[in-house]
Amino acid sequence: MASVPKQRVSVIGGGGNVGAATAFSLIAKGVPAEVLVVDVVDKAAEGQALDISDAAFMMPGICRKGTFKEAGQSDVIIVTAGARQQPNEPRSALIDRNYKIIKSIMDSLQPIKQTAKILMVSNPVDVLTDIAQKTSGLPRNQVIGSGTYLDSGRLRNALSEITGVSPTSIHAYMLGEHGDNQFTGWSSARIGGRPLLEHPKMKEIDLDKIYEQIQRKAYVIIEAKGSTYYGIGICAATIAEALLNNTNQVFPIVNYVEKFGCYLSWPAAIGCDGVEQSFDVKLDSEECKKLDSAINAIKEVCSKYN
Numbered sequence: 676m677a678s679v680p681k682q683r684v685s686v687i688g689g690g691g692n693v694g695a696a697t698a699f700s701l702i703a704k705g706v707p708a709e710v711l712v713v714d715v716v717d718k719a720a721e722g723q724a725l726d727i728s729d730a731a732f733m734m735p736g737i738c739r740k741g742t743f744k745e746a747g748q749s750d751v752i753i754v755t756a757g758a759r760q761q762p763n764e765p766r767s768a769l770i771d772r773n774y775k776i777i778k779s780i781m782d783s784l785q786p787i788k789q790t791a792k793i794l795m796v797s798n799p800v801d802v803l804t805d806i807a808q809k810t811s812g813l814p815r816n817q818v819i820g821s822g823t824y825l826d827s828g829r830l831r832n833a834l835s836e837i838t839g840v841s842p843t844s845i846h847a848y849m850l851g852e853h854g855d856n857q858f859t860g861w862s863s864a865r866i867g868g869r870p871l872l873e874h875p876k877m878k879e880i881d882l883d884k885i886y887e888q889i890q891r892k893a894y895v896i897i898e899a900k901g902s903t904y905y906g907i908g909i910c911a912a913t914i915a916e917a918l919l920n921n922t923n924q925v926f927p928i929v930n931y932v933e934k935f936g937c938y939l940s941w942p943a944a945i946g947c948d949g950v951e952q953s954f955d956v957k958l959d960s961e962e963c964k965k966l967d968s969a970i971n972a973i974k975e976v977c978s979k980y981n
């Protein structure tokens with residue numbers, strides 16, 4: 676039998692769609708980690724872990740079912756547990772159902788390894804990251820959420836179709852909240868070292884229409900097939916890889932930004948200590964107003980649930 680990798684990543688809620696897609700993405704990306712699938716429904720965790728372990732036979736990672744106690748001793752703990760949206764339901768409506776689940780999960784994980792990093796994915800992710808940090812007892816830099824990394828990927832794909840440039844060479848963010856209060860950071864967007872909006876193909880584009888397409892994409896997928904999971908699976912696995920390998924890659928993710936006094940979706944460099952650096956994004960006056968709306972919406976919910 677091959678030796679067990681030294682680093683461990685646990686996926687809580689791994690019996691469900693997002694958790695299984697995340698565990699599978701970790702294995703398929705070749706992350707050399709022991710991936711534990713943990714779920715309150717033991718049989719779902721067992722089935723997903725066995726299925727994903729079949730995909731791992733030629734990869735450096737391994738996958739098995741795990742317990743909450745084992746998960747608490749992981750290097751990275753990814754939380755995807757909880758209720759998902761019904762068609763047309765906003766993410767914010769999940770808070771009543773999911774905040775109790777997140778609090779009970781943080782209790783079940785205790786004692787949590789002091790160097791562990793928690794990556795929240797369950798929605799509403801900006802608020803639940805705040806709740807997870809407070810209930811886990813870990814420092815703020817070690818508790819983050821996937822935030823608008825997924826939305827920014829959706830944006831970069833759409834911009835790639837318009838400009839004909841690879842999405843990896845388009846630097847553009849959805850910011851604020853992974854929810855209805857997200858906004859596009861058009862004024863900070865860059866392509867080939869130039870402002871994105873100066874690209875000839877962007878001149879005749881309706882920016883509001885692109886924004887709406889990105890902001891609505893999850894609703895469209897949920898209406899069509901019930902839930903979204905492949906995109907977030909690869910996003911969560913990529914963030915986990917940055918945490919394990921200390922890459923200091925910049926992601927628009929949920930992190931605590933001192934000057935705003937709350938967790939929100941904002942660019943940060945991610946390494947082995949969690950958040951290594953947060954950035955001051957250049958915004959125009961309209962974008963500043965949208966940022967204020969996102970901060971107010973997040974703070975209002977946080978104040979009710981803490």
Ligand SMILES: NC(=O)C1=CN([C@@H]2O[C@H](COP(=O)(O)OP(=O)(O)OC[C@H]3O[C@@H](n4cnc5c(N)ncnc54)[C@H](O)[C@@H]3O)[C@@H](O)[C@H]2O)C=CC1
Nearest residue numbers: 688690691692693714715756757758759796797798902907
């Ligand atoms: N942040 C993001 O970009 C995204 C977030 N999500 C969110 O991810 C969450 C999960 O969505 P799906 O996987 O589609 O739902 P799902 O219903 O397929 O899976 C949820 C899983 O959580 C488990 N669970 C419930 N309570 C638990 C507990 N106390 N401990 C451990 N496991 C528990 C369930 O047994 C189930 O296996 C939802 O909140 C959804 O909104 C979904 C897509 C993208």
Ligand SMILES: CC(=O)C(=O)O
Nearest residue numbers: 766798825893903907
């Ligand atoms: C469900 C969700 O949060 C998303 O796909 O963006």
